[in-house]
Amino acid sequence: MPEPAPLVRQLADFALRCQRLGLPEAVERRTALALLDTYGCIAAGASTDPARAVARHLAEDHPGRALRELPRAAAARWLGTAAHAHDYDDAQLPTMVHPSAVAVPTALAHAREAPADQLLRATAVGAEIALRAGAAALDGNDSALFDRGLHMTSLCGTLGAAATAGLLRGLDAERLAHALAIATSLASGLLEANRVGGTVKPFHAGWAAAAGTTAAALAAHGLTGAPTALEGRFGYLNAFIGPHASAEALTEDLGERWHYLATVVKPYPTNGFTHPAVELATRLHAQGVRPDQIDTVHLDLPEPVLRTVAEPPAAKAAPPSGYAARFSAPFTVAVALHGGGGLGIALEDLHDDAVRDPALLALAARVHCRPGGRESAAFPEHLGCTLRARLRDGTVRTLRVADTLGSPARPLTPAQVDAKFTANTAALPAAALAPVRAATALAPHPDGAVALLPALDAAFAAAFTADTMS
Template identity: 45%
Template sequence: MTEPTLGQRLAAFAADTPADALPDEVVASVRARVLDIIGLCVAAYPLPTSQAALAYVTEQGGRGQASVVGLAERVPAALAAFANGVLAHSLDYDDTHLPSVLHPSASVVPAALAAAELAGASGRETVAAIAVGLEVCVRLGMAGYDRTVGNSVFFEHGQHATSICGTLGGAVAAARLLRLDAGSTLDALGVAASMAAGLIESNRNGGTVKRIHCGWAAHSAVSAALLARHGVTGPPTVLEGRFGFFQAFLRGEFDADEVVRGLDTDWAVPGIFFKPYPANHFTHAAIDAAIALRERGLPIDQIDSITLGVPSPVIRTIGQPIERKRAPQTGYEAQFSGPYAVAAGLCGGGGLGVGLADFTDDLAREPVRRALMAKVEVVPDERCDAIFPNQFPAVLRVVTRDGQEWTEAVLANRGGPQRPLSEAELAVKFHHNTAAGLPAQIAAQIEEEVHRLDQAPDVRQLTSLITCERATDAAPVAPSR
C-alpha cells in the first residue's frame, strides 16, 4: 500500500477531524483568536491602507456573500476575506507562533469567517475549521524552521512565512466549511500552494505592502477552496514533490516530521502567543524591560546611554540599518524599531502598557523619543541567543549621567504560555481596539457572540455586527502611512 503524501495526511486531518473531538483548550483558544482578530480589524479601519483595500474591494463589485468590517454591503467571499485579512494584519498586533515566527490567525480567521458565511456553516464547524487551518499553517511553518540555524528558512530567503503558510492553512479551513471531502481538500491545498506569496523587504526599508499580505493569503485561500469545489485539481505531492511547495520556497530544506508528528493529538493552537503590544514581536521584550525600568524609577531625563541586547537574528529586523531604526519617519516604521520600542516603553502607557496611541507618525518624530532613540545601541546578547526563537528575549542596560547602571532582563514574552494574557486582559485589548470604532453596546454584543460561537447555529449573527455603523469618525489611532 502506498504511503500517503504529506498533503493527503493534512487534507484528511482538515476534512475529517470531528468538531466534537477538539480539546476544550483548543476551542477556547480559537474563540479568543476570533475576538482578537475582530478587534484588530476595527482598530485598523481608519488607516489609509485599510481604506485603500476597502475601496479596491468595493470597486470590484460582485455578489454579496460575506461581511467586511466597516462596509455596510456584503461582497464576494474571497474579497471579504481579503479586506478583513488586510485589516487584521495591518497593526502588527496579531498573534504569533514560536519558533516558526508565523502570525497564523490574520489569514486563517478572515478566510474561515468569509467561507462560513458563504456556506451557512454552524459556529461549531467554523471553530473546527479555524482550528485545523491554524494547525496546518503552523505545521508548515515549522517544517521550514531550521533548528541548527535557529531561524525560519522562509525568513532567510526573504519570504513572509505568515502569508505563504497562511494561504494553505486558510485554504483547508475554507474547504472544510464548503464541505469538501479529503480529496477535494487536497486539491484546495494544491491550488493554494500556487497562489501563496509574500516578501519581507518592507520590514527593513519601508513600504506598506506587508499590510496586504494576509489579506491576499485569505483571498487566495477562499479562491482555492472554491476552485477545488468546481473541479480544479492539484498534485497529491504538492508539498514534498520535486517541484512542490518545499522545493520552491525552501529549496528542499524542510522537516517532514514537523508536518505530521502528533497530528490530531498534539495541538499547537493553544500555544500561539497573543500580542500585548501593537508592534513587531521582536520588540516586545524591549518594551517590557523599558516599562519595568520606568516603574522602578529610572530618571528618563538623566539617561546617558542605552544598550538593547537581543538575539542576533532579530537585529536585522529591529536594529538595521541603525540610522533608520533610530529615526523612524512613520508610526509604521516605529513598529519595527528596537530603539523606538525602548522609547515607547519609557514614555508610553496606553492599552496593556503600550498601546496603539504610542505608534503614531507624530510620536515617531517627537523630540523626546528621538533623543532617547539616538542613545540606543542594538547588540547581540548570548543569553538571548540561547533562548531564541522559543522566546524573543531582551536585556536592557541603561547608564545614567551619575554612572549608575540599570538593568532589566525579560526572557519570556508576555502573551505566551509562560506569561499568558488572561481572559480579562484579552477583553481589555479587544475593547481598547474597538473603543474609537464601535459603539460600546455593539462591542459587547460581539464579545458575547464570540464567547458562544461554538454553540451558534451559524456565524451570521456575529458577522452582521462587524458591518454596523462606526461610533465615530475619529482620526487613526495607529500609523497613518
C-alpha cells in the same frame, strides 16, 4: 507496507477529522481567544491606510459598503489586511507565522453560512496547518522562508486558509486535498517592505486569506492540483524552502501536538521581537526613571531577532513612519520609557507624527542593541531580554525578563485580553460586540456565526471614512 498518502491528502484527512470529532478542549479555548483577539485587531486596523486601500479597491467591482455583501474572497482580503495592519495579531516562534490574522478572517468571510462550532474548528485547523508549514521551513531556529525574503504569514497562511475555507464550504477529502494543492500555486509575499518601507505587508495576510478562499472555491468547482504539490520535485517545499525543507514537520504528531497552543497573544501593537524590551522599559518608567535621566540604554536580545528589530541601526533609530516604528526596538523602547498607553505602548503612541518627535528620536538614538549570550542560548523556546540603563548620575539599572509577556509561559490575564479587545473595538457599537464575547465564552449566539457580522460591517464602513493611518 503501503505508500503513505500524499501530504495534501494527509492534511485534508486531519482537517475533516477535526470537523467531525471536534477539537481538544485546550485548542477550542485557544481558538475562541484568537477569535476575540483577532476580531479586535480587525476593528483597530479598519481605518489604516492598507485597509482603506483594499476597501476602495474592492469598491471598484463591488459597490456598497456592507462587508457581508461581498464575495467570500473579497471579504477575506479586506479582513486579513485589517487584522494584520497594526502587527497586533498573534504570532508564533520560531516560525514567525501569524496564524490567526489569516485563519480568523477566512472563517469570518464564510460566517454567513457557517455554524458557530464549525467556524471555530475550521479556524483552528487552518491556523495549525499554517504553523506546520512554517515549521517545515525551519533550519535550526531560522526560517528558510525569511532568509529568502519570503513572508512566512502569507506563504504558510495561504495553505491554512484553503483548509479553513474548504471545511466551511463542505468539501470532501478529495476536493479538500485539491484545495490545498491549488493553494500552493497562489502563495506569495515578499519582505522587502519590512526592510526599506512600504505598507504592503498587512495586505499579505489579506491576500493569503483570499487566495486560500479562492483555492477552496476552485476545488469545489472541479479544478485540481498536483497530488504532490507539497513534497514533489517542483512542489511547495522544494520551490519555496529548498534543501532545508522538512516534510515530516507537516504531519508529525498531527492531531496530537498542536502548534497553535504555542502562539503569543500580543500585549503591544509592535513586532513581537520588541516585546521583552518594551516590557522592561515600561518597568523602568514605572520605577520613576525619567527619559532626561537616561544616558544610554543597552538591550541584550537573541541574536536572530536583531535583523528584524535592530538593523540597520540608523533606520531603526529614526523610522520613516509609525508603521515602520513597530519594527524598531530602539524606538519602541523610547516610547515605553516616555510612558506609553495601554499595557506599555498603545496604538495612539505609534502614529506618523510620533516618529518626528525630537524627544523620542533623541532617546531612540541612545538605545543600542546587541546579541545577548543568555538570550541567544534560550531562543526560540524563550524570548527574553536584558536592559541596562546608564543614568546621567553614573548609576546603572539592570532589568531582565526570560519570557515575553503573552507567551504560553506568561499568558495575558483575562483582564488584559479584555482590555485590549475593548480598546481595539471602542469605535464599534457595543451591542454588536456581544456575540463576539459570547463566542469567546463558547456560548454562541442563537443566530449562529452570522451574528458576528454586524460589527464588522461597521468596521468596513470606517475604512471609507478614515483620513489617516492610526
